[in-house]
Amino acid sequence: MSLVNFRDPAVLADPGGRWIRPGALYRSAQPFPAADEATVDQLRAADVRTVVDLRSSAECDPADWAAVEATGVTVVAARVDPASDTVAAAMRTMTGAADLGAFYLLMAEQAPGAVAVAVEAAARPGGVLLHCAAGKDRTGLLTALLLDVLGVPAEEIIADYARTTDALPQIFAGLAERHRTALNDTAARRSVPAPLLAAPAEAMATFLDLVRTRHGGSAAFLAACGVTAATLDAFRAKTAPEAVAC
Structure with missing residues (x-):
C-alpha cells in the first residue's frame, strides 16, 4: 500500500520555488501495515534515499521498512517518545489547539x-522522508522547523501542516487496524485529547510563535538541540531552489 499523507511540502508551501526546491523533503504517515512494493515504487519515483522514523521504539516493528531497506534506502531512527513522563503529563491537560502547539x-x-x-539526516543527498505514526505531530513540528530555517513564510508552513486534516480518516483507520486493542477500545479513544485528533492551524501557529519567542527562532532552537552550523548550511545548500539533486 502506498504511504498515506505522503507529500512534498515544497510543492504546496512554496509553489513559486523561492525558498525550497521540490524533491528534497517529503512527509508522510507510517506504512500501513508495512512497506510493500507499492511503497517501494512510490519512494523510488520520488528519489527518496533516506527515511527518518520519528516514532518511539514501542511504536516500531522491524518489518515496517524492511522492503524499502532491501532496495538500499537508509532508515534513520530519530526517536521522539510521546509517552515520556513529562510529555504524557502535558498531553493529559491538553484542551485546545494552542495547547497542542505548546505540546509540540x-x-x-x-x-x-x-x-x-x-535534521542531520534531512541534510543528506537525495530526497528525505520524515514520518511518525500519523505524519501530523512529530512530523509536523520537524517539517515546520526545517521550512522555517529556509525562510518559508509562517502562513505557508501552517497551511502545509493543516493539509493533513484531509488524510486523518484514512490515517486513523490504519492506526486502529495496527493497534486494535488500544485504539478500538472505547475508553482508550475517549482518553485521547480532542486536539490530537485534528490538525488545527492554530496549533502550528502557536508552535512557531513559541519557537520564536522562547528560543529566538528555528535556527537557534536547532543549534541548542545540537545541530551544527555545518549541518544547517548543508541542508540549505541541498534544498536551495537552484540546487540540482545529486
Whole structure:
C-alpha cells in the first residue's frame, strides 16, 4: 500500500520555488501495515534515499521498512517518545489547539538528540522522508522547523501542516487496524485529547510563535538541540531552489 499523507511540502508551501526546491523533503504517515512494493515504487519515483522514523521504539516493528531497506534506502531512527513522563503529563491537560502547539514544542525540547539526528539526516543527498505514526505531530513540528530555517513564510508552513486534516480518516483507520486493542477500545479513544485528533492551524501557529519567542527562532532552537552550523548550511545548500539533486 502506498504511504498515506505522503507529500512534498515544497510543492504546496512554496509553489513559486523561492525558498525550497521540490524533491528534497517529503512527509508522510507510517506504512500501513508495512512497506510493500507499492511503497517501494512510490519512494523510488520520488528519489527518496533516506527515511527518518520519528516514532518511539514501542511504536516500531522491524518489518515496517524492511522492503524499502532491501532496495538500499537508509532508515534513520530519530526517536521522539510521546509517552515520556513529562510529555504524557502535558498531553493529559491538553484542551485546545494552542495547547497542542505548546505540546509540540515540549516534545521537541524533551528530545534534542532525536531532533538533531533528524535534521542531520534531512541534510543528506537525495530526497528525505520524515514520518511518525500519523505524519501530523512529530512530523509536523520537524517539517515546520526545517521550512522555517529556509525562510518559508509562517502562513505557508501552517497551511502545509493543516493539509493533513484531509488524510486523518484514512490515517486513523490504519492506526486502529495496527493497534486494535488500544485504539478500538472505547475508553482508550475517549482518553485521547480532542486536539490530537485534528490538525488545527492554530496549533502550528502557536508552535512557531513559541519557537520564536522562547528560543529566538528555528535556527537557534536547532543549534541548542545540537545541530551544527555545518549541518544547517548543508541542508540549505541541498534544498536551495537552484540546487540540482545529486
